[in-house]
Amino acid sequence: MTSTFAWIFNDHGVEHLLQHDLLTGWFTIGAVVYFETAIIFLLFLPVDSLVFAAGAFVGAKHGSIALPVLIFSIAALLGDVTAFTFAHSRFGHAMIHGKWISRVKIQRTRTFFKKYGPAAIIACRFIGFARSFSPLAAGLSKIRASHYVMFDAIGCIAWTTLLLTIGYRLGKVSWVQLHLTFVSVVLVLAALLVFAIQGLVVYLRRHK
Secondary structure, three states: OOOOOHHHHOOOHHHHHHHHOHHHHHHHHHHHHHHHHHOHHHOOOOHHHHHHHHHHHHHHHOOOOHHHHHHHHHHHHHHHHHHHHHHOOHHHHHHHHOOOOOHHHHHHHHHHHHHHHHHHHHHHOOOHHHHHHHHHHHHHOOOOHHHHHHHHHHHHHHHHHHHHHHHHHHOOOHHHHHOHHHHHHHHHHHHHHHHHHHHHHHHHHHOO
16 A cells, blocks of 8 residues: 555656556546545645646646646545535534634634635635645635635636646756656745735734
8 A cells, every 4th residue: 555655755656657557647646636635634645746746747748738637626626625515514513513623713714714705715725734724614614605616616727727837837847857846845835935925914014
């Protein structure tokens, strides 16, 4: 089992996976994308790196990213919807009325999604730790399902397309091909830095 999934954390694991069987590789990566948000305990999965590496593979082979965009977007949306639906189950209600999640935090989450609306749903897809928690939090916050799914779909498509496109463009550079993990981590950290700066600006403006 360990060797089977070793490619997830391997610098060139995605490349080896896709070279072996392209279509199976796309669906395997899609499964990882799905489970990252469908099961909150799997938030450690390096999904951003995998999607970026997949784009780099396609770029190096001069292929098309159309199919992986479709597969990964659907997988991401299904994972989010699974977690969102779970929040409305009896287990989700137990989390609300039990001691698993603070009611104060739930109320803050509701206020956050209510205040920032669609922008919050879309933006969470681009932030690793927020992406893993936001579907469950959105469900616990009692956001209308149709509203959540519509804007989350936009976020999933935008996230998948952006990472695959960046990977595709950079995948044609030989140095990038040799350092896929390093480049993908840098890109993720850069995105987090941008959001952190934006959050700091908003905070400072409110406390002037």
